[in-house]
Amino acid sequence: MQFTLHKTDPETQARAGTIQLDHGPVETPIFMPVGTIGTVKGVHQRELKEEINPDIILGNTYHLYLRPQTEILEKAGGLHKFMNWDRNILTDSGGYQVYSLSDRRKIKEEGVKFKSHIDGSYHTFTPENVMEIQRTIGADIIMAFDECTPYPCDYNYAKRSMHMTHRWLERCITHLEKTPLKYGYDQTFFPIVQGSTYKDLRKQSAEYIAGVGAEGNAIGGLSVGEPAEEMYEMTEVVTAILPKEKPRYLMGVGTPINLLENVALGIDMFDCxxxxxxxxxxxxxxxxxxxxxxxxxxxxxxxxxxxxxxxxxxxxxxxxxxxxxxxxxxxxxxxxxxxxxxxxxxxxxxxxxxxxxxxxxxxxxxxxxxxxxxxx
Structure with missing residues (x-):
């Protein structure tokens, strides 16, 4: 992946750039339509390409793992070929689904055991197997496995969760290095900043994530019910620390106004x-x-x-x-x-x-x- 920063707005932190990936360039700022299970709901791929014309869309590891399952995706040659989409795809690792399935999952240091929302069967996600699943899905940008904390969130819980997310990140990186590419093109890995709505935790997490030296970085755990002003405050804390020469992705945000306010704070990528x-x-x-x-x-x-x-x-x-x-x-x-x-x-x-x-x-x-x- 290559990221070229063309210009920063003189009065805000808004940036215009280009992310070069193997399935084409992504001009930023960008909104990624959500194609959770291999389809943007209600839209044919032809309409998506010709009318809406996004450089990149999003798929979800949790949902694709359950249906159609990784075995089918591998036989198809990856998600691009399965859904007939020749542009870029980003996959969310499933951390948000772990958050949203709070009554169906158990989080431990090893990973997350969860109950399928489809048939009640039990499954386990670990940093290691989530990297393998994303290799099989074949997205151009893949995400670290993290825990997305709820809002409101107790400070001590947010702190413990953040540190576990960092430990999971190290396991993701170690395992990804041992897991070969499957379809002949590169995959770019983004870690995720956590820390709920606590400035000191967000600062600590952003410094840790910046130190990893990944090709791009994401901000998670926002747009989970907190007031918009708190979202903007946390985003500003984090973007002041994350390296300017790398793309920044704010996960799960948001309304059109949310998008513009966060563009002004230096965010390059969105999905919602x-x-x-x-x-x-x-x-x-x-x-x-x-x-x-x-x-x-x-x-x-x-x-x-x-x-x-x-x-x-x-x-x-x-x-x-x-x-x-x-x-x-x-x-x-x-x-x-x-x-x-x-x-x-x-x-x-x-x-x-x-x-x-x-x-x-x-x-x-x-x-x-x-x-x-x-x-x-």
Whole structure:
């Protein structure tokens, strides 16, 4: 992997860069659509590529391990070939799923024993086998196995968890060096900063992670229920320490406003289920605010979904029609909203990049945040 930093905004820490991976360049800042189980829900790969056009998408180790299982993925030649996707993929190691399955798992130094949400069968994730699983999945960027702490979180628990995440990281690195590549292209490894919402722990973890010397770094354990201001505060603490010459990935974040505020703090990469999940529930994100398309006020509104939108659905369908689709529980409505939202998120990051390169990001960002913080 190579990361080229082209420009930093003069008034903020926002950066425009390019990550070069074996499946093509990734222009940053970037939002990665979430394709948890080998599909971005409701979107054909052709639509994803031609309309939304992301340089990279995200898959999830926990879910892919359970279904279709690594044996099938290996026979297919890896996830790229299995899902017919010739651009980049990043896999989350499953640490977040360990967090979200709190009533189904037991965490020990060796690893995590968990109960499948599908059939109740028991499985164990360790730093070692998670590295092997990600080798088999074949993502371009793979993540260290960590523990994502809840919010709120007791200080002593957060501290113990952080140190265990660091010990797991060392085991990941050691095992990864002994585990060969499978499909003829490189994989880039990112460790993850933890420490909950405690400044001293975040600082300590960021220093430890920076010292590892990985090609890129991630920030985990945020967007788990903490107030947005605490998220920004922790991000600022960490980005001040993580090396500037390497990409920074803030995991699981967030709303369009969250993205812009964190870009301003020096974050390069994002992922979140919000544009797809909220789209399936009738929420449309736009540059002028959010629309709940299920509201009666749109019943006879025959204007396009979003006259400023970049995808074909934005001008093809009216608000009244999409509301009708939700009213009659037709899946097309969910697909339309998903395509729109993903297109908007990618547009937002690409426009942010343009503004950074032009030296006008700060003014533009403040204007956009005010506009988007409205219910239409």
């Amino acid at each position: 289920v919000m544009p797809t999940r909220n789209g399936r529930n009738g929420m449309l994100f736009t540059a002028h605010g959010t629309i709940n398309i299920k509201n009666k006020k749109w019943e006879a509104d025959f204007s396009p979904i979003d006259e400023m939108g970049i995808t074909w659905v934005d001008l093809e369908y009216s608000k009244a029609y999409v509301r009708h689709l939700f009213t009659v529980n037709e899946m097309l409505g969910r697909q339309i909203c998903t395509i729109h939202n993903l297109g908007f998120y990618l547009w937002l990051m690409r426009e942010a990049r343009k503004q950074i390169l032009a030296g006008t990001f700060a003014t533009w960002k403040n204007k956009m945040v005010k506009q988007m913080d409205k219910r239409l």
